[in-house]
Every structure is written in C-alpha cells, then in structure tokens.
Amino acid sequence: MAGELRSIAYRYMFPVADDDGSTSAPRRGDLSDLLRDADSYLFMGNPVPPLRVVNDLLSRGISDLGMGGGAEWDPFGIEEPEYASFLDFLDTPEGKKKFNRQEKVRLATPPTKVNTIETYSVWSTRELMADPNHHFNTQKVWAVINGKKVTMTLGQSILSDHKVHWHWIR
Numbered sequence: 001m002a003g004e005l006r007s008i009a010y011r012y013m014f015p016v017a018d019d020d021g022s023t024s025a026p027r028r029g030d031l032s033d034l035l036r037d038a039d040s041y042l043f044m045g046n047p048v049p050p051l052r053v054v055n056d057l058l059s060r061g062i063s064d065l066g067m068g069g070g071a072e073w074d075p076f077g078i079e080e081p082e083y084a085s086f087l088d089f090l091d092t093p094e095g096k097k098k099f100n101r102q103e104k105v106r107l108a109t110p111p112t113k114v115n116t117i118e119t120y121s122v123w124s125t126r127e128l129m130a131d132p133n134h135h136f137n138t139q140k141v142w143a144v145i146n147g148k149k150v151t152m153t154l155g156q157s158i159l160s161d162h163k164v165h166w167h168w169i170r
Helices: 031-039 051-060 080-090 093-098 117-130 154-159
Strands: 007-013 024-030 062-064 070-073 140-145 148-153
Touching: 007 031, 024 031, 031 051, 031 070, 031 080, 031 093, 051 062, 051 080, 051 117, 080 093, 140 154, 148 154
Parallel strands: none
Antiparallel strands: 007 024, 007 070, 062 070, 140 148
8 A cells, every 4th residue: 555645835837827817826735746747747657767767856846848737846855665655656546547547557767877857758768669569660650851751650750860840641
C-alpha cells in the first residue's frame, strides 16, 4: 500500500486564462497533485523517470507547459522512500485514474548522464523509437528533403538531421 504523500502548496497555471483573466490559482495538494499539474505526461505511461529526473523538476520550482498548464512551487527535493510511496500510489485505482494510467509502473533506467527533464525527454523518445512496434516506427510519413519526396517512419523524421515537414500517409 502506498505511504502518505506530503502536502504541498503551489500555484496551478491554467492552460488558458480564466473568464476573469486570471492565469493561475493557489492550490494545496499532495505530491501526486503537484506532479500531475507540473507535468502529467511524465507519469501517464511507462517507463516513469528515475528519482534524479524528478528531483531536477522539483528543484526548478516551476513547470510552464504553455497551453498544457503547469505549476509553480517552492523548490525542493525528495528521497527514495518518498518517491517509492509515490510510485506505489501510481498503481492504486486512484493513482491510475489521476494519471490516466493503464499499466503497472515500470521505472526507467537511463544512463547516469540523463539527469534533467530535457535529457530524459530526448533519451525516452529515442528509447521509444527503438521499439519496432511503437507507433513512431509503424506510422509512415512522407517529406520533401533536398527537393526529393521520401517516405520514412515518423521516428526517422523526428531523428532526421534535416528540417523535415512531414505529411501523414493514409
């Protein structure tokens, strides 16, 4: 069973200004509420990031996702036991609902140099593209590169050294 998650005061940043023009509102919730509002995409699927990446996010005190919302808080970090409690929470019915999860939590094991949100995003995208059954590798697109029409997978277009404006193949 999941342990108690700490209570945190933070500001939730709206994806779009409210009717009265406000762009944020104070909130108090537990660690799961903050992480959902700060960047729910990190925890929707598998694998989830290791503690060092989560602590990079938490140490920033802000996550502005633009049209995706975000949050602002007093920077802090957590230790392994607290992260383990959060990961246990993700496997509860409430955690699965809060983060729109379908599978049991699996922790990512990136190289030690992957220790920021940005490097984790790049690493995890490349890992997904290494899976031949992932939609990055099964969805075909076409693009014009150096004046020539080429067909490639969506993953190849993302990794391309060229500026690629791709088009779906139906």
